[in-house]
Amino acid sequence: MGGWPRLDYARWRGTGGSLHMWTQIVGKFRLAQSPWVNHSWHATLYVNARGLTTGLVPGSHVSHEVQFDFLDHQLTVSNTLGVSETMVLETMPVAAFHARFLEMLESTGAATEFHGAPNEIPDPVPFAQQTWPGDYDPEAARDFWHAMVNVDRVFTHFRSGFLGKVSPVHFFWGSFDAAVTRFSGRRAPLHPGGLPALPDEISREAYSHEVSSAGFWPGGDGFEEAAFYAYAYPTPDGFEEAPIRPREAFWSPEGGEFLLPYDAVRRADDPDAALMAFLQSTYDAAADLADWDRAALDCPVGQPRVVREL
Template sequence: MTASATWPDIAFTPWKESCAALHLYTQIVGKYRLAHTPWVNHSWHATLYVTPRGLTTGMVSDGAGGGAEIVFDFHDHAVIGMAADGGSARFALEPMSVAGFAQKFTALLQDIDATPQFDGRPNEIPDAIPFAEDVAERPYDADAVRRFHGALVQITRVFETFRTAFLGKVSPVHLFWGSFDMAVTRFSGRDAPLHPGGIPALPDDVTREAYSHEVSSAGFWPGGGGIDYPAFYSYAYPTPDAFSKAAVQPEAAFFHETLGEFVLPYDAVRQADDPDATLLAFLQSTYDAAASLGNWDRAKLDCHPGKPRQPRAI
């Protein structure tokens, strides 16, 4: 298999409308997890995780037997609910409205004796329509969704490798359904200045808790939000002086003045001779800029990447 085949083509424009629908579907499922999970720092309790077949909530402490899991299966194109008592239910991912998805998801939760209660309003989307009122028919491009999942599998693998080269506090590799991005975040260990907030349809206290400490964060968007192509990003909060002028790799990476972060088009990785090395160079060089310019204690925080079956040397 060639590198370009391993990293699938996920051009944004052809599946833009399907992507927008999938984003809202993940918000509905994510809000179920959010409603039934105790708060974890930086909203890590609310995220979704990539699996070999799609996305999962992981176990939510709710429902028959005390546990439920919701899965997006992007191979069979279904949403599946599983309960700790062995019960399960599913419905097909296909063209439908957001309201229709919410109705089917509520019925699925009832079928597995889970609690069908969650907030009915989208987050981080300007002028968003409540789920129950969003009755416009949405497309579902099954092939595009399958290729998107293939990209998430590759991205997760590289992000997890990058995550190992840090001894400090670091997030899981996870998908934030609010902004619909994969992310992995490193922390300096120091408090950050109060975040100004102002993210559309997101309470400022949530934003300020998420950015309570200094971070260098990297991630991936499928497109939208200021760019019309899939791309990797990297930013620091607070932003160190001269961060935007830092020399980063690879050559295709650049500082996006409007977004205030470094951006690397996904296709620059997909089409590279060594996609893994290209993406790792972006992740490492942008972290280097954030940590060095931000005066992080790198002697205590940085380490060699982890390897299978090799305990880290003390």
């Protein structure tokens, strides 16, 4: 694999639209079977050595795992009895993917009941009614996953430099992005809600405590290129004027967050260092302006086989 791949949004757009719906379908299966964990962490997907996975989804007698394989371009449903079903990932309507996935779940003994419409998009159409032609470009899907492998590596390195509560690196299928979040430990003001096709109680539970969050998404919603983002909730006064690195980063008034184009990271002499600078400088601004207890929360980034000093 090697290096940070070029992400061509024009080539990716159709594939990304299909994968957004497909990952929602798979993610909703995990959501329906998993006990609720704070901030909806029980519903997400994770980057693995072949694509994206649910991890082990608990069942009453048999547990399951669902994996998107972007090397061989297939979806696999496996259970803990050794039974598996596979579907080829190719151009198809969302309704066809949904129907085949339900068949795979039934064949492997998994529950097939979950919410049947997308979240976090305006005017959502139920999956079974999305019968228009889809799109799937294997090369675009593979490049997206290669980028996610790099993102996961750097985000994991960054999250190790914090002693407080910090999320794993999650892939959120609703917003179709990867994210890592640090928490001050203090309660946050009640979130206003109002996210499209998402019950307010979910967004309010997700933002129940103060956060500094960063993530990556492959483009859309008026920003037609892949980008990294960083925000704080609640947003402290002066956050938008903070000095952020690298120089290509900028404040987006529309989103209330800092953005850094993916291509600026890819083209940097040291892409990992450029992304770490963005993650660290946005966190520094959020934590300092909101008066987090940094002496108690911060620590050097972790090193392999080096135990934390007490």
